[in-house]
Amino acid sequence: MSASSFRKLRVLLVVAALTNGCGERRDTTPLPAAPQRVVSLGPGATEIVVALGAMERLVGRSRWDTWPDTVRVIPEVGDAIRPSIERLVALRPDLVIVYPAIDNAPAIEALERAGIRVVALRIDSVKEFLVAVDTLGTLLGARQTADSIGSVIRGRLDSVRAAVQGDDRLRVFFPVWDQPLMTLGAGSYLSELVDAAGGVNVYADEAMPSLYVALEDVIRRDPDVVLTTPKGRERILANTRWRALRAVREGRVLAYDTLLVSQPSTRLGEAAASLAVLLSGARR
Amino acid sequence: MLVRAVWVLVLLVTGLVVLSLGVGAAGLPLAEVWRTLWDSAETPARLIVWELRLPRALLGVLVGAALGASGATLQATLRNALAEPYLLGVSGGAAVGAVMAAGLGFAGLGTLATWAFAGALVAVGVVLMLGRDRQGARPPASLLMAGVVTGAFANAVIMVVLAQSTPTAQRNALWWMMGSLSAARWSDVAGLALAVAVLGAGLLHMARSLDVIALGGDTAASLGEASERVAMRLFVLASLLAAATVATAGLVGFVGLMVPHLARAVVRDGNSRRTLVVAALGGSALVLLADLAARTLRAPAELPLGAVTALLGVPFFLWQLRRNR
Amino acid sequence: MIESRELTVRYPGSDRPALSEVTLQAARGQLTALVGPNGSGKSTFVRALLGRAPVTGGSLRLDDRSLVEYGDRERARRLAVVLQREEPVFPMTVRDYVALGRHPWRGAWGPVTAADTTAVEAALHDADVAALATRRTDTLSGGEWQRVRIARALAQEAPALVLDEPTTFLDIAHEMDCFELLASLARHGRAVLVVSHQLNLVARFADRVGLLSSGTLAAFGEPGAVMRGEILEQVYRWPLVVSRDPAVGAPTLVPLRRHR
Numbered sequence: 020m021s022a023s024s025f026r027k028l029r030v031l032l033v034v035a036a037l038t039n040g041c042g043e044r045r046d047t048t049p050l051p052a053a054p055q056r057v058v059s060l061g062p063g064a065t066e067i068v069v070a071l072g073a074m075e076r077l078v079g080r081s082r083w084d085t086w087p088d089t090v091r092v093i094p095e096v097g098d099a100i101r102p103s104i105e106r107l108v109a110l111r112p113d114l115v116i117v118y119p120a121i122d123n124a125p126a127i128e129a130l131e132r133a134g135i136r137v138v139a140l141r142i143d144s145v146k147e148f149l150v151a152v153d154t155l156g157t158l159l160g161a162r163q164t165a166d167s168i169g170s171v172i173r174g175r176l177d178s179v180r181a182a183v184q185g186d187d188r189l190r191v192f193f194p195v196w197d198q199p200l201m202t203l204g205a206g207s208y209l210s211e212l213v214d215a216a217g218g219v220n221v222y223a224d225e226a227m228p229s230l231y232v233a234l235e236d237v238i239r240r241d242p243d244v245v246l247t248t249p250k251g252r253e254r255i256l257a258n259t260r261w262r263a264l265r266a267v268r269e270g271r272v273l274a275y276d277t278l279l280v281s282q283p284s285t286r287l288g289e290a291a292a293s294l295a296v297l298l299s300g301a302r303r
Numbered sequence: 304m305l306v307r308a309v310w311v312l313v314l315l316v317t318g319l320v321v322l323s324l325g326v327g328a329a330g331l332p333l334a335e336v337w338r339t340l341w342d343s344a345e346t347p348a349r350l351i352v353w354e355l356r357l358p359r360a361l362l363g364v365l366v367g368a369a370l371g372a373s374g375a376t377l378q379a380t381l382r383n384a385l386a387e388p389y390l391l392g393v394s395g396g397a398a399v400g401a402v403m404a405a406g407l408g409f410a411g412l413g414t415l416a417t418w419a420f421a422g423a424l425v426a427v428g429v430v431l432m433l434g435r436d437r438q439g440a441r442p443p444a445s446l447l448m449a450g451v452v453t454g455a456f457a458n459a460v461i462m463v464v465l466a467q468s469t470p471t472a473q474r475n476a477l478w479w480m481m482g483s484l485s486a487a488r489w490s491d492v493a494g495l496a497l498a499v500a501v502l503g504a505g506l507l508h509m510a511r512s513l514d515v516i517a518l519g520g521d522t523a524a525s526l527g528e529a530s531e532r533v534a535m536r537l538f539v540l541a542s543l544l545a546a547a548t549v550a551t552a553g554l555v556g557f558v559g560l561m562v563p564h565l566a567r568a569v570v571r572d573g574n575s576r577r578t579l580v581v582a583a584l585g586g587s588a589l590v591l592l593a594d595l596a597a598r599t600l601r602a603p604a605e606l607p608l609g610a611v612t613a614l615l616g617v618p619f620f621l622w623q624l625r626r627n628r
Numbered sequence: 629m630i631e632s633r634e635l636t637v638r639y640p641g642s643d644r645p646a647l648s649e650v651t652l653q654a655a656r657g658q659l660t661a662l663v664g665p666n667g668s669g670k671s672t673f674v675r676a677l678l679g680r681a682p683v684t685g686g687s688l689r690l691d692d693r694s695l696v697e698y699g700d701r702e703r704a705r706r707l708a709v710v711l712q713r714e715e716p717v718f719p720m721t722v723r724d725y726v727a728l729g730r731h732p733w734r735g736a737w738g739p740v741t742a743a744d745t746t747a748v749e750a751a752l753h754d755a756d757v758a759a760l761a762t763r764r765t766d767t768l769s770g771g772e773w774q775r776v777r778i779a780r781a782l783a784q785e786a787p788a789l790v791l792d793e794p795t796t797f798l799d800i801a802h803e804m805d806c807f808e809l810l811a812s813l814a815r816h817g818r819a820v821l822v823v824s825h826q827l828n829l830v831a832r833f834a835d836r837v838g839l840l841s842s843g844t845l846a847a848f849g850e851p852g853a854v855m856r857g858e859i860l861e862q863v864y865r866w867p868l869v870v871s872r873d874p875a876v877g878a879p880t881l882v883p884l885r886r887h888r
Contacts, residue, residue, distance in 0.1 A: 098467075195471075196471060196474065196475065197486070198415075198475060198478060198479070198486050199474075199475075199478040199483065199485065199486075200485070200486075201474070230604075231604060231605070232604070233327070233328045233485065233598070233604070233605050234355060234485070235327040235328035235329040235351065235355060236328035236329070238328075238329045238347070238351060239328055239329045239330065258488065259354055259488070259489070260354045260355060260358075260486075260488055262345075262350055262354060263347065263350035263351050263354045263355055265347065268345075268350075379717075379718065382717045383717070384717060384718075508736050508737075509736070510736075511731065511734065511736055512736075514728060514731070515728060515731050517717060517718060518714065518716065518728070519714055519715070520680075521675070521678065521680065521709075521711045521714075522711055522714050524678040524679065524680055524700075525678055525704065525708065525709035525710075525711065525781075526704050526728065526729070526731045526732060526784070527699075527700045527701035527702075527703065527704030527705070527731060527732035528700060528731075529700050567718060571720070571721075572720050572721060572724045573718050573719070573720030573724055573725075574724070
């Protein structure tokens, strides 16, 4: 008994630690000189650094940062959460970009004690992505590039919005995981993206970025469309339970391009456009 | 008296199944549930009842019955009133299997359930191996110790695997370790029904031997049982039964601890066959009740079933521990 | 009848055998006692009868067949054993407990037969526990529990009965009761083998006595022949005086104080 309950408790703690955040740090006080040795821990941040034209200044990345492909040549330093502080310090960076997870608090503190500048950026939504572009543009001395990236993304999102103006807004359900059934709330990136693409999240009334739900509750909300990854689509079609959902019975389980849509990136506009195309297909 | 208790339990389980069919976020009243049971068209209501609620209720019946019977068998075999399936490494092994499937991406090679079941089997094998003494016998105390140690080791493996897997995998593993009936499918129901039927029949067949095994190794031998061999068979049957529930519903702890005690209090004459039947029915009732609580206490969100049974089970365990002193 | 022929038992990893070439018989109609100091191999002998000790030489025979030829159930129908200790985990009524003695006679499923009921009632009566039949096993005193266990062995209706120290925890009256019962069971045709430390009772009740010393049989025969001062002193390593009971003529044993 005791062994298993201890185990449950400890896993609970691990997961809690991963889902709670610590505060963001977006201090943009200019550094004495533009940083020359940058470690970026997180796919979004790393992509932004590359897009800002600062890839040659990257001396480390997390093992999850693999987009664009060219970043693979940069030395990988391990996880983005609870990174090895020793390893980071040994790289003698003048800037470290991390995700503001509570588990990263000790690393942030230790790096700052070692005199290394740390920025902690949450890049979970469209807005946060644009803010991160701005912040990193300032810090890396690439304001102009940052502004142009930002306006291109905004422009593309606006044109997608304009294109779907007047269409019925489809009610969308995102099953991000099926055991347990987990979906995204209003605060999520995918929710925002679908909003731009002419749909509305059936769980938009939930502020949390993600939440567990009962399948019967989804049935009650009766979405028009189920939007998921190609793998998720396969699992849903293989499981007869899902037929209790009207969208599934009527054949509207849509799969998005995982590479393009899964996380905020400089191709946000293209991602929104691809979802708009999917949704308009479902309207017919 | 006993016959009446069995009838009461059968009615209770039936009533709880009916109640379960009427509870759900989609808000389908019992009267409509009753109508849809006889519907042949694929209406939304019929789908909710047939694809979601009915398999869930039946899985609850089976998980409870399996855990109750497994616990009753293990307590008698190991002559320890505090033994339960999860104390004996079954849960640890199953959890390692599941976490490996979820965390290391082995899931492509079979479902998580298959991995959990395989993990439980490996753990039982390890416990049987560790629990042997020099003469090749497996005294209950050694099996118990081996189970606890195997569980602790499994715990360490889980921590190592989880430490390097993605948050999604961790979430999946956590959900699974807390037990739930929410993903019940007909294929799960059929698989577990088969396991309960076969393994349960095996246990019922061996029930008289179990009566004697519960008296201890030497005494059982004096009454004509090859005690260690028979005890091992019972141990394996009971472990497989628990592993089968773990593969379909995750870890639902303490049912196998609490229910056999209550069953023995009802049966009173120590007859294992009757205890097994009563424990199976009692297990079904307890799991259905716990699942109803898990679904309604914080609706529309669901509490993990294993957490609800643990909330009931831990005080019970402590009370037993004090009483046994 | 129970018979051992040059029985040798050696536990793996131990440097000397627990029993070495022990030859003795416990015949039907007789009460045979096995005595000896602690660790002399008495309980090993009982375990060997149950097939639970590693026999490395010689043989054990039951009614002129080697014991290993019997199936587990078959053996239990011919040989009932009451072990030194037994602690029940799950309480039940005395009658239900005694009924477990019918186990070797019952299949996996069959109903309780008239023969089962008769045997249980007879066993309750013979062991003088009929009055306890509806009591629960966790409410019995030490002496009651011993007699209930003997009743369970009697319900086995085996022609051979072995008891390992049945009078531990018993007061004088119950000790006497127990030996009277064993002697009467022997008189009615059973082969009864009792392991005991009660040398005086053994001397009075037993027809044959086997004396074990460090795994070997130091003497085997009638009490008068075995229970002699010089033999017992050597085996028990303690000074004692053996006299003859004036009333019954059995040897009586008085251990002496070593100093003064």
